[in-house]
Amino acid sequence: MTALIIIVWAIIGAAIGIVIGGVIAPGFGYRDMEGMSGIFAVLFIAPIGALAGAALGLKVARKYAAERQKIVAFSILGVVAAILAGFAFEFMTNDMLKQSSTLIFEVRSPAGTPMPAWDKISGHLRSKGNDGSSISSYADTARSHTGNTLVLQGTVAVWRQTTDRFVTFRAGDGPVHLFRINAPAKPVETKEMSAWTKTEFIEEGKTKRAPKEGEALEIRYRIN
Numbered sequence: 001m002t003a004l005i006i007i008v009w010a011i012i013g014a015a016i017g018i019v020i021g022g023v024i025a026p027g028f029g030y031r032d033m034e035g036m037s038g039i040f041a042v043l044f045i046a047p048i049g050a051l052a053g054a055a056l057g058l059k060v061a062r063k064y065a066a067e068r069q070k071i072v073a074f075s076i077l078g079v080v081a082a083i084l085a086g087f088a089f090e091f092m093t094n095d096m097l098k099q100s101s102t103l104i105f106e107v108r109s110p111a112g113t114p115m116p117a118w119d120k121i122s123g124h125l126r127s128k129g130n131d132g133s134s135i136s137s138y139a140d141t142a143r144s145h146t147g148n149t150l151v152l153q154g155t156v157a158v159w160r161q162t163t164d165r166f167v168t169f170r171a172g173d174g175p176v177h178l179f180r181i182n183a184p185a186k187p188v189e190t191k192e193m194s195a196w197t198k199t200e201f202i203e204e205g206k207t208k209r210a211p212k213e214g215e216a217l218e219i220r221y222r223i224n
Contacts, residue, residue: 001068002061006054008075013053014046015082021045026130095128101158101187104138105221107169107179108151108196110214115150116172123169125156126178133157135167158223161185167219168203176203177211179219190222 021041030040057075061068103125109115124131138153156167165181178201182194199216201208 001072002058004072005061005068005075006057008072008079009057009060010050010054012075012078012082013049013051013056015049015079015086016053017046017049018042019086020049095161097159097161097186101189102224103156103158103167103181103183103187103221104153104224105135105155105167105219106151106153106193107217107219109217113150115152118152118154120172121152121154121170123156123167123176125158125181126166126168127160127162128164131168132159135169158187166200167221169217169219175215177201177217178203178208179217181221183223187223189224193220193222196220 018041025037025040030036118137123135125133133156135154135156138155163185167179169177177199180200196218199211202211
């Protein structure tokens with residue numbers, strides 16, 4: 001009976017660990033999309049929860065030896081409750097799109113301002129304050145000239161259902177530019193590019209500021 005209590009409480013601990021792991025994963029650099037937060041929760045936090053649950057189960061089984069049958073019954077009910085709570089939590093908090101969309105964008109520098117090639121560019125689609133998919137160059141048209149302005153063309157996958165979206169863009173060791181993306185929570189395909197909009201924020205460490213004169217880049221985009 002003691003072994004059964006330990007096993008059941010370990011399952012409860014692992015289930016709780018998975019829920020907690022999914023919540024804290026972004027804080028450890030594991031993104032919500034592509035299953036990374038789930039993998040983090042299952043591989044790192046669930047085992048800790050299972051060990052803690054097993055240890056607590058052993059302690060309870062020894063302390064209340066005469067009540068072990070009742071403990072087993074209530075523990076099994078606890079497992080069922082934890083599973084149901086997990087499904088309910090996932091249903092209420094899941095904002096992942098059933099099918100990803102693609103944001104196709106162009107970023108241009110002020111006239112006469114140099115910009116490095118794509119191998120020096122980094123950035124993400126940031127949703128609800130968390131960095132998600134990495135930006136990448138678009139086919140063979142990564143660099144083009146419009147007059148005296150250099151334009152970089154790229155794409156990034158859209159996975160989350162939210163209107164709180166920014167594209168982060170960094171050229172070389174320069175500042176991080178944050179471009180607000182005005183698109184519906186559930187992306188709708190658009191054939192034409194949006195109007196050009198400027199950098200909304202410059203990010204320096206954990207602080208944000210408005211771009212200085214001549215510092216802002218510009219972006220335009222469409223949803224595919």
